[in-house]
Amino acid sequence: MAKRMNLKPFYWGLGVLALAGGGWIWSALNRGGPKMFAEPVPTGEAAAAAGFAGYMLGSDSAPVEVNEYADFQCPACARFWLLAFRDAEERLIRTGRVRWRFHDRPLDGSHAFARMAAHAAACAGEQGRFWPMHDELFANQAAWSAERNPERTFRQYAERIGLDLKAYDGCMSTGRYRARIQAEAEAADNLGITSTPTLVIGRMRISGALAYDQLKSLIDSVSAQSAPR
Amino acid sequence: MVIATLALVGFFVALYLWLWKLGLVGSLACGPGGGCETVQTSPHAEFLGLPVALYGVAGYAALLAVSVAGLHPRWAERREPAWLLVLLSLIGLGFTAYLTYLEAFVIHAWCRWCLVSAGLIAAIFVTALSELVSRRTPAPRAGR
Numbered sequence: 001m002a003k004r005m006n007l008k009p010f011y012w013g014l015g016v017l018a019l020a021g022g023g024w025i026w027s028a029l030n031r032g033g034p035k036m037f038a039e040p041v042p043t044g045e046a047a048a049a050a051g052f053a054g055y056m057l058g059s060d061s062a063p064v065e066v067n068e069y070a071d072f073q074c075p076a077c078a079r080f081w082l083l084a085f086r087d088a089e090e091r092l093i094r095t096g097r098v099r100w101r102f103h104d105r106p107l108d109g110s111h112a113f114a115r116m117a118a119h120a121a122a123c124a125g126e127q128g129r130f131w132p133m134h135d136e137l138f139a140n141q142a143a144w145s146a147e148r149n150p151e152r153t154f155r156q157y158a159e160r161i162g163l164d165l166k167a168y169d170g171c172m173s174t175g176r177y178r179a180r181i182q183a184e185a186e187a188a189d190n191l192g193i194t195s196t197p198t199l200v201i202g203r204m205r206i207s208g209a210l211a212y213d214q215l216k217s218l219i220d221s222v223s224a225q226s227a228p229r
Numbered sequence: 230m231v232i233a234t235l236a237l238v239g240f241f242v243a244l245y246l247w248l249w250k251l252g253l254v255g256s257l258a259c260g261p262g263g264g265c266e267t268v269q270t271s272p273h274a275e276f277l278g279l280p281v282a283l284y285g286v287a288g289y290a291a292l293l294a295v296s297v298a299g300l301h302p303r304w305a306e307r308r309e310p311a312w313l314l315v316l317l318s319l320i321g322l323g324f325t326a327y328l329t330y331l332e333a334f335v336i337h338a339w340c341r342w343c344l345v346s347a348g349l350i351a352a353i354f355v356t357a358l359s360e361l362v363s364r365r366t367p368a369p370r371a372g373r
Contacts, residue, residue, distance in 0.1 A: 007300055010230050010233075010300070013234075014233060014234065014237060014297075017234065017237050017238070018237060021237065021238070021240070021241035021244075022241075024241065024245075025241060025244060025245060025248065028245060028248070029248065152270075
């Protein structure tokens, strides 16, 4: 029965199916990934997302506020995290002396995954877990920086710090915070902050990976100025 | 024809999973449940040092090639392609059964795309078998 059947329609059908499958694979290759996070955000969107005051850690009533501008992929930022921030968190922030604000200042160019990392942290922040993700990202920076696409590694961190992965996946795939990260970068630009890490403590602005002792003496000097006499 | 169509669909499913394994596809479109990543990152997602999905890509490509070739007039009367399809899909089915067993009892997570592939290979096997049986009967030989 099938012997003399005209096979042309079948070949055409198979060809169309192959094209559809190819298109699907192609779109999957271009969905998400470093590319999506590196793409520029429309100016209007970024402007609408402006006004974010950074991720806050510490008490509202702390006498000194430190604003940190950092890039998750910058080695100096990771060094600062290791040498100073962790101690500062324990001795100054948790004790109510300092209130810390972290601002995204992704340095594009050499840091291809900076925005993706900032976005992963924002998605963790959505679930109230920004700081654990911030720690994971800096602690493992050397590992994920060397990857071709660290998206999956970030997801492992998300799992490790106990995020709801379904919500995290949804957040990452929609790129919900791309505009806010862009707005943060522009705001830092407007302040003239072009290198990371940069700390703004009172009226002082310091760039570079300070050690804990240096950071503490700066904070001491600021709190001495502001202390009521 | 049915086999060729199913094999082409299976080929793309396996290709997608393999590309993901290579890190070229960001996140798996897995739908609610999200067992895909659990399954795909488990140590069982590799077999003899190669990703399981790569065997799928190769297997479906072979099924596709044999089924399309089998439709060619030169082969349409012969039973070798039908035998080969049954043999190939039986190997695929056995491998899939093993993987599905791993999902159910070892990894304890379900990967939707793997289940789609399992359904496809089962359907291919059934079709190939019925094709073989129908070619065995002398009716087509009468050449009407």
